[in-house]
Amino acid sequence: MNPDILYFLVNTLALVAWIALSVAPYDTRVQQGTLGGIVVMLAGLYAVLFIGSFNGAMMKELATLDGLMGLFSNKKAVVLGWTHYLAFDLVAGIYIVRNAQTHKVSSRAIIPFLWLTFMAGPLGWMTYVIFRVVKTKKYEF
Secondary structure (H helix, E strand, C coil): CCHHHHHHHHHHHHHHHHHHHHHCCCCHHHHHHHHHHHHHHHHHHHHHHHHHHCCHHHHHHCCCHHHHHHHCCCHHHHHHHHHHHHHHHHHHHHHHHHHHHHCCCCCCCCHHHHHHHHHHCHHHHHHHHHHHHHHHCCCCC
8 A cells, every 4th residue: 555645544543543532531432442443453554564564684774773764764664663653652642541540630631641642652651650640649550
């Protein structure tokens, strides 16, 4: 499939999931649809793209920064990497939602952390964890 179309599709799927998580984060159907639906679709697409493009030379390329930069000059490789990011950022978003729910953090309070995770992955997750530890005075995961 055309990498430009795949890029559009994975971005659209991720955006739908992030909007749903922001609107109704504590709704079990939204959580299941995001993790069991959209993340699984992204992971499946990632697997297909990875298997379809993997070769032994890639391992050598991943060993150096110049080699990695060379891989990312290919649109298919960029879509592969981007799909990886989108899937894992959504997993972090589900973690935030479920952890906040467990610790009785308001669903409204987590919206900025969800959007920060959508835009900046680990930074959003980390700021949520700091917020939750300060708020609950519990350092537990």
